[in-house]
Amino acid sequence: MTATLLLIQTLNGLQFGLILFLIAAGLTLVFGVMDFINLAHGVQYMIGAYLIAAFSAWTGGFGWGLVLALPTALAFGLLLEVLVFRHLYERDHLDQVLATFGVILFLNQGVKFVWGAAPLSVPVPDILSGSVEIADGLLYPVYRLAIIAAGLLVAALLYVLVNFTRVGMLVRAGATNPQMVSALGVNIKRLFMIVFGFGAMLAGFAGAMVAPILSVQPGMGDNILILAFVVIVIGGIGSIRGAFLAALLIGLVDTIGRSFAPNLLRLVLDPSAASQTGRAIAPMLIYIFMAGVLFFRPSGLFPVKR
Amino acid sequence: MTELTGTQTAPAPSSSMRIDSIPLVLFAAFAAAPLLASASGAEGYVLSLLTRIMIFGLAAMSLDLILGYGALVSFGHAAFLGIGAYAVGILASHGIEDALIQIPAALGASALFALVTGAISLRTKGVYFIMITLAFAQMLFFLATSLAPYGGDDGLTLPNRSLIAGAGLLENDYAFYAATLLCLIGAYLLSRAIVTSRFGRVLRGTKENAVRMEAVGFQPFRFQLAAYVISGMMAGLAGWLMANQAEFISPAFMTWQRSGELIFMVVLGGLGSLHGAIIGAAAFLLLEEFLPEILHAASFLLNDDIRSRLTENWQMVFGPLLILIVLFARGGIMGLLRRPHHG
Numbered sequence: 001m002t003a004t005l006l007l008i009q010t011l012n013g014l015q016f017g018l019i020l021f022l023i024a025a026g027l028t029l030v031f032g033v034m035d036f037i038n039l040a041h042g043v044q045y046m047i048g049a050y051l052i053a054a055f056s057a058w059t060g061g062f063g064w065g066l067v068l069a070l071p072t073a074l075a076f077g078l079l080l081e082v083l084v085f086r087h088l089y090e091r092d093h094l095d096q097v098l099a100t101f102g103v104i105l106f107l108n109q110g111v112k113f114v115w116g117a118a119p120l121s122v123p124v125p126d127i128l129s130g131s132v133e134i135a136d137g138l139l140y141p142v143y144r145l146a147i148i149a150a151g152l153l154v155a156a157l158l159y160v161l162v163n164f165t166r167v168g169m170l171v172r173a174g175a176t177n178p179q180m181v182s183a184l185g186v187n188i189k190r191l192f193m194i195v196f197g198f199g200a201m202l203a204g205f206a207g208a209m210v211a212p213i214l215s216v217q218p219g220m221g222d223n224i225l226i227l228a229f230v231v232i233v234i235g236g237i238g239s240i241r242g243a244f245l246a247a248l249l250i251g252l253v254d255t256i257g258r259s260f261a262p263n264l265l266r267l268v269l270d271p272s273a274a275s276q277t278g279r280a281i282a283p284m285l286i287y288i289f290m291a292g293v294l295f296f297r298p299s300g301l302f303p304v305k306r
Numbered sequence: 307m308t309e310l311t312g313t314q315t316a317p318a319p320s321s322s323m324r325i326d327s328i329p330l331v332l333f334a335a336f337a338a339a340p341l342l343a344s345a346s347g348a349e350g351y352v353l354s355l356l357t358r359i360m361i362f363g364l365a366a367m368s369l370d371l372i373l374g375y376g377a378l379v380s381f382g383h384a385a386f387l388g389i390g391a392y393a394v395g396i397l398a399s400h401g402i403e404d405a406l407i408q409i410p411a412a413l414g415a416s417a418l419f420a421l422v423t424g425a426i427s428l429r430t431k432g433v434y435f436i437m438i439t440l441a442f443a444q445m446l447f448f449l450a451t452s453l454a455p456y457g458g459d460d461g462l463t464l465p466n467r468s469l470i471a472g473a474g475l476l477e478n479d480y481a482f483y484a485a486t487l488l489c490l491i492g493a494y495l496l497s498r499a500i501v502t503s504r505f506g507r508v509l510r511g512t513k514e515n516a517v518r519m520e521a522v523g524f525q526p527f528r529f530q531l532a533a534y535v536i537s538g539m540m541a542g543l544a545g546w547l548m549a550n551q552a553e554f555i556s557p558a559f560m561t562w563q564r565s566g567e568l569i570f571m572v573v574l575g576g577l578g579s580l581h582g583a584i585i586g587a588a589a590f591l592l593l594e595e596f597l598p599e600i601l602h603a604a605s606f607l608l609n610d611d612i613r614s615r616l617t618e619n620w621q622m623v624f625g626p627l628l629i630l631i632v633l634f635a636r637g638g639i640m641g642l643l644r645r646p647h648h649g
Contacts, residue, residue: 037433039566087633093433094379098573099632101566106625113619226444226562233437276454283448287441291426294438298430 002263004138009256011134015144017251018151022206023224024231024243025158026199032175032238032304034089034192037096040080040103042225044200048073048207049216050111053120062125062212069208070201077200081193089192108218119215147209154202155244162240171195175238175304227254230286234293236300246301250286257285328643329494329581336360336487340480353479354551359591360486361547363584364493366571368540371497372533373569374578375506377513378428381436382443383568386538388450388560389416390545395462395555399455405468405476409546416542417535419446424534428527443565450557461556468550476550486547490584493540497580500536509533574631576640585639597624 027041051072056065084103088096128146131139162168170191173181182188207221214220231250235242262278269277293301336356343352365387372378393412402408423442430438451459467476476482500506511519512526519526549555558564567590575586598620605613616623635642 031433037436084629091632093436094373094569094573095632097379097381097436097566098570099629101570102625102628102632104625105621105628109619109621109625113615113622222563226440229437230441233434233441237433279454280449280452283452284445287445287448290441291423291438291445294430294434295426298434300434 004135005259006256007135007138008140009259010252011140011144011148013252013255014248015147015151015251016255017248018148018155019206019210020224020227020231020251021244021247022151022154022209023203023228024235024247025155025240026195026202027228028232028235028238028240028243029171029175029195030199031232033171033178033195035178036085036089037093037100038085039097039100039225040085040107041199041203041228042221042223043104043107044073044077044203044221045207045224046111046216046218046221047076047107048204049122049211049214049220050115050120050207051204052208052211053122053216054115056122062122066208070205073204073208074197074201077204078193078197080200081196085196104222108222112218117218119217121215122211124212141213143212147213150209154205158240167191167194227286230290232300234290234300236302236304238304239300239302242300242302242304250289253289254283254286258282261285328585328640332581332584333487333491333494336490340483350479353483355591355595357479357483357486357547357551359588360483360490360584361544361551362568362571362587362591364486364490364547365541365544366568366575366583366587367490367493367497367580368537368544369568370572370575370578370580370583371500371540372530372537373572374580374583375501375513376509376530376533378530378534379436379569380439380534380537381562381565381569382423382439382441383537383541384560384562384564385419385443385446386416386541387545387548387564388446388557389419390542390547391549391555391559392450392453392456392545393542394468394546394549395456395464398464398468399462403466403469404472405470405546408468409543412542412546413539416538416545420535420538421531424531424538428530428534440562440565443560443562447557447560447562450560457556459557461554461558464549464553464555467553468546482551486551489543489547493543494580494584497540500533501580505529505532570628574638576638579640582638582640589639593624593627 023041023045026044027038030036030038030041048069051069052062052065055068055072056062059065059068080103084099088099091099124141124143128143131141132145134140160168162171170181170186174186174188174191174195178188181191227250231246232243234250235244235246261282262275265274265278265281268274297303339356340353343349343356346352365383368386369380369383372380390412393415394408397403397408397411419442423439427435427438427442450456456462466474467482470476476485501509508519508524508526508529511522512524512529516526545559548559571586571590572583573586574589575584576582598617601620601623602613602617605616608616631638637644
């Protein structure tokens with residue numbers, strides 16, 4: 001019983017971690033290359049979910065919806081960059097936090113304005129509906145496996161893109177020393193825009209992927225944004241590799257912690273106290289984990305700068 | 307050594323004379339306001355709004371102490387509001403309703419939390435500091451949501467306001483207003499004394515150049531930690547007041563959005579002037595309160611449907627307003643007040 005539960009929770013954790021990675025990847029690049037704190041990255045995720053809801057209802061299929069939602073998410077990210085974020089790169093972190101906070105307020109209300117406050121639901125695409133038997137008598141939804149596959153695919157794609165292409169090289173260089181990259185004659189503004197648009201699209205993709213298993217509602221990006229920040233801070237700002245490992249760690253720690261903390265505590269406490277403290281500690285686990293990491297490594301597991 | 311740090315004080319003396327009258331006017335206005343409130347016909351509403359402004363002013367001012375004078379961007383300051391509020395709720399639900407026990411408990415718990423989290427957070431710099439303070443506040447937020455005996459997610463309604471030495475003095479809204487004003491003025495005077503002292507100058511020096519301060523022989527870490535603890539305790543007091551005003555506590559007191567709002571209040575008012583933070587809090591809350599009505603009045607040319615949707619979605623105006631203030635009104639409201647003087 002516990003072994004199968006552990007297997008399921010590991011898969012859930014993996015899926016959650018990969019979604020976190022999709023969001024954190026863009027965030028860590030924007031952060032690393034441009035030294036820009038973008039609190040509004042979470043709303044890109046929300047926008048992605050709303051776009052897939054709108055487009056899949058319009059086209060009648062999840063696949064076509066995704067085809068339309070991704071470029072729209074990209075365009076939307078670029079629009080925000082031109083309208084707001086571009087003017088903040090030179091400002092200090094405090095101004096960036098505030099202005100992007102304003103973007104969150106606007107867009108959370110904006111989706112309510114357009115789509116209403118009630119949560120939307122997106123049907124699971126037909127081909128990916130149903131469950132498969134992954135072990136004896138153990139069923140797991142196909143769609144969640146598809147999310148894991150898509151997440152791993154994007155991670156591999158990013159790995160190739162960042163490590164083996166010219167743009168990737170510039171991004172890595174930019175994360176280490178943007179002034180030098182600029183001095184060598186690279187149009188750093190255009191590089192920023194590419195990174196930004198790409199990051200927005202990845203977050204939108206994450207939102208689109210989870211839309212069928214979560215309810216699409218205003219403010220859905222806020223809490224995941226904080227988790228994405230935890231991920232990139234643990235991983236080391238600007239490091240894709242760090243973000244990947246930290247995202248999986250956070251996904252697993254959170255998911256498994258929530259289902260097993262009460263059981264583990266039962267070894268040392270009496271059952272009612274154990275379940276109570278377990279429930280209290282489980283959501284705090286990742287923050288304790290983050291504080292621990294930063295205590296020993298103040299700039300994350302894989303620091304990029306200097 | 308004091309002379310060395312004393313040479314770098316921020317504003318020019320000519321403008322500081324003019325600015326110094328502002329806190330006097332501010333506190334006089336707060337003191338006189340109850341008289342107007344009773345004349346306005348909606349005294350309960352006016353009084354509670356003003357009390358709320360003062361409480362948030364206190365919280366924002368405590369943040370200004372570390373943000374404006376120490377450049378420590380704490381993105382988890384709402385945690386202390388939560389600590390203060392839960393000190394009321396938890397003690398009250400065990401039958402301890404006296405402020406003389408609750409306030410020291412709130413201050414002590416805030417100080418302890420600030421000491422522990424500050425000691426860890428201050429090891430990090432810049433963005434990492436912002437994020438780790440946020441993480442600690444989130445930790446506390448989730449702890450509060452899981453406290454089932456004290457309301458969990460939904461929060462807890464308090465039976466009555468805290469007693470003072472066994473007497474229900476604070477039940478009267480005017481008395482509570484006066485108590486809040488006293489707390490605010492007391493905290494202001496204390497903060498003013500701190501920032502003008504040698505301690506405050508070291509803190510400001512650390513903000514300008516930590517390496518140089520170290521070379522001069524100070525240990526920035528200790529000063530920053532002490533400031534962080536003091537700031538946390540003041541915010542804890544604000545939390546105690548907040549719970550008493552609402553006669554309700556909930557994890558919503560310490561969401562990260564609330565921390566963001568506190569930062570915004572400080573920046574809106576103008577960093578590093580203490581009373582600027584109070585003005586910022588007032589401006590923020592008044593805007594939040596009246597923006598729907600302002601929008602309703604301003605959109606008289608539009609048809610009723612659009613008008614009501616605009617009023618309902620006032621945050622769609624509030625957000626861009628926030629962005630514009632950040633982009634164009636540098637120095638906040640205090641900056642605007644100062645500007646004409648320079649010509």
